[in-house]
Amino acid sequence: MIRGLLTRPTTAAADLVLAGPRLLARGTPAAIGAAAGAVAGTARAGVRTADFAARTARVARAALPGAPQGWRAGPRVHVPLRAEGTDGPGEVRGFAEDKDGRGRTEGAEGRTEHRARHLAAALAEHPDIALAYWDRGLGRLVVTAVEGVATERVEERVATLAERHGLVADGQDVEELTHPGDPGSVRTAALALGADAVGVAAAVTGSALRLPASPRPLTAAVMLLRENPRFRGWLRGRLGDARTDVALAVVNAAVHGAGQSPTSLLLDGTLRACQLAEAIVRTATFEAVHDDLCVPDRDGVPVDPALRPPPLPSPAQEYASHASAGSLAGAVAALLVKHDVTEAAEAVLAGSPKAARYGPAAYHAVLSAALSRSGVLVRDPDRLRLLETVGTVLLHPSALRTPGAGADPWAEPVLDAARRAGLRVVVVDDPALADFTGLADQVVSAERPLREVVDQLRDESKDGSEGGSEDGSEGAGGVLTVARPQDPDVVAGLLRGDIAVSLTDGGCAVAWGADLLAPHGLPDVWRLLTAVPAARGVGRRSQTLARSGAALSGLLVAVGESGRGGRRTALPGLRHAPVDAAAAAALFTGARAALRVATTGLPHPRPRVAWHALDPDDVRDRLERDAPPEPTLVEQTSARVRTAADTVVRLPVLAPARSVRAARPGRARGAGRIPLSSRRSAVGSAASAILGSAPSRCSW
Structure with a gap:
């Protein structure tokens, strides 16, 4: 037995050494080809990067003051x-069909x-x-x-x-869906970021010069109004989206700068930087897809705002409404106990829900930039932020079929991605898609108007949201519609969705009123569907962080800057550090989740083939054509190394080490997740440290 233990590693090593010359001789041509391909790929990447930099530079110049209109x-x-x-642009554009089937406008x-x-x-x-x-x-x-x-x-x-x-x-109405190359969003994001930068400089300068800070009640009042969804909606209805964002950013920067609190402005500036980058990339994408979408022989469907449903409230907005009420209640309690208006203002600031807003905002900014970088034209970023609320996806046969042919090979991966996202899948009946109806939760008749179908789904989803599901899945929430514009009925049904995705491959009409234009077809839809569960996870984590930060900051405000018995707390004067830390963590986790979605590799679908109906020769030809490529030299060497390593690891002499590794904490399934009880224990331990009590005496 001992002899066997000694010879088995030697045999494995010998096999690996002897295989080296054979692998080298067999893989040299492949290695040369791979190297040449890598050089060519690097050159193409350099050209694409230079072209992208030139497009973004043109967008930046167009956003400068004094730039020409158009x-x-x-x-x-x-x-x-x-x-x-x-x-002018305020008139409603009618849509009808000519005798040849092409669209035309009516009226003015x-x-x-x-x-x-x-x-x-x-x-x-x-x-x-x-x-x-x-x-x-x-x-x-x-x-x-x-x-x-x-x-x-x-x-x-x-x-x-x-x-x-x-x-x-014709002047552009800022309240309409703007031209896809309009730099207005870039200008708005740049102004907001500039306001934050000036506010940070003012806060640091005032602190260095020991100037008196502005009253805390003023900062608390601005925070309450800025984070309140109803006030923001009221202000948007009177000033518009762009002016509202700039006005709130300027007022927030002025108040925090005068209050000498640069941390909040640094966090807000980080989010603004992400949004500025997203706006630049999104605007520059139109130039990349211009020559494909804007051609004389391609029909375009004008924007019709009357078809779009009102946007659903996001979970972050609902949390902010509840948090505002809780902050006011905490302020009243602090005022009754401490009889100090400043302490009441500190209680309001402790309940800031910005972490619940920062996480989803960072996620959607990075996701929109990644989609735009891949060629997807994001027409309405605000609608993209509703991904977290989507509970139903409607797939029209025009999207699941290859133009002029049968089922698209990507139909099955898209349906599978929708099911994995926990969405209710609805498909319009089509004989060519009979093999895929089993993957749908509901198949609706093609005889019904698509707009009527979408409106019914939205009503059912609204009822499901009010009745029940906590995570917004399985039908509760918004409706995501996917189609290729073919006729007015399809266009109307497409635009009735809460998020409308129009496929633009195959030379079909371009629905400029859709929220996303997907030039690659169903692969872009697959990427978007994989982003739905990630958006929900970011929303839940951000709200958890917001609650934890508010709880710890509330305790710090309650005990003041001194703990029990006159002892100083660990962070004197930084009673809102937990809220800022929660916001920073939400920003990081949101951006990281979006990058994970963007870097996930695409599947490699294959069309379904009726093998039983093919001749033997056709079967052999298909198998040879679809055969996987020969493994490269690196892949073969890696396989040999893994085989030899597995042989050594499985030796009986290493059995004790394998047992220790298997028993190591964190090896079980789901060990990467932090249990809820552990998170509560962490918050409870921090609260115990704040209050000056022993951790064992704190129960949560």
Whole structure:
């Protein structure tokens, strides 16, 4: 037996050594090919990076004050126009079909389109113009100049001819869904980040110069109003989204700067930096997909805000409403006990729900940037933030079928991802998808109008949310709709979803009113569905962090800056450090979860094949064509090393070590998760330290 123990490692090592020359001879050509492929891939990545940097630089220049209105990128220019005598962008755009099946607009927009088409025909005859056409979906005249011609010269030519055709420049209404290349969101995020930076500088300067800080009740009042969803909604209804964000950011920075509390502004600035990067990447993505979406022979569906349902409240907003009420109750209690308005303000600040907001906000900012970087055009980031509330997904047959063919190979992975996300899967009946109906929870008739189906699903989801599910899954919550625009019925049903995903592959019409435009088809939908459970997890963790931070800060406020018996606390003067720490942790975990979703490898689906109906020769041809590639030299060497290592590890002489490793804490299933009791113990231990009591006497 001892001899066997000694010879088995030697035999394994010998096998590995003898296999080296064979592997080297067999894998040298493959290694050379792999190296050449790596060099080519690096070169392509460098070109893509340089192109991306150039696009982001153009977006940054367009967001600067004094930049020309309208979208331009290289020789391409988008000019918004409207017919003289109309009221501008506020008019409703009708949608109908021509005799050939193409969409057309009606009313004032129809007059604008008619004149703009004549203008485009006149521009196309000019030698400086390479392409000119009216994009009905965007409501823009799309002009491409000849190489070497300045875009300013082209715009002057367009303005001159537009006046002759009875057209005038159309101002963009900030309350409508903006042009996908509009840098307004970049400008808003930059202003908010700049306000935070100025506030941090003012807070640090005031503290260094020992200037008197502003009253704490003022800071508490601003925090209550800023975090209250009802007040934010009221302000948005009067100022608009962009102005509301900038106004709240400026007021918050001014109050915290005067109050000499830079930590809150640093955390807010970190989130603002993520949102600024997201806005730049999202805006620059339009230039990357422009030549695919904006072509003369491709139909576009205009934005119709009347079709969109009102956005659902997020769990973070609901938590903020309850937290505001709790903060006010704590302030009243502190005022009654301590008879000090400043202590009451400290109690309000201790209940700040910003951790519950920061986590999902960071998650969706990083996720939106990652989706945009992959080519997905995120039209409405606010709708993307509703991923956490989605409970039902409706997949139209136009999305599950390859254009002009049968079922898409990605249909099964997408349906499986929806089931794994805990969503209620609804599919519209189609004979070509009969093999996949077993993966759906409900199959609706194709004879029913899609808009009616979506409205019914939304009503059922709303009832499920009020009745029951805590995590918003299995039908409770919003409705995610996925389709390729084919006709007005499909467009209306698509846009009735809480989150509308329009596939743009295959040359179909472009629904500019959708929340996401997926140029790669179902792979983009698969990525989005995998982000749903991660969004729920981020929301739950962020609320847990917010509650923990509020509880610990509340205890610090309750005992003041002195513990029992006159002993000083561990962090004198930092009674809101737990709230700030919870917000920082929420930011980190939200961004990390989004990066995990973005870096998850795509599956490799294969189409379903009726093998029993094929000839033997066809079967052999398919098997040879679909055979996996030969393993590379690195893969073969790694396999040999793993086999030899497993042989050594399984030796009887190492049995005691294996037993110790198996018995080590954390090896069991689910050991990576921290039990709820452990989290409560951690918070309880911190509370015990704050109150000055022994940990064993604290029960939670």
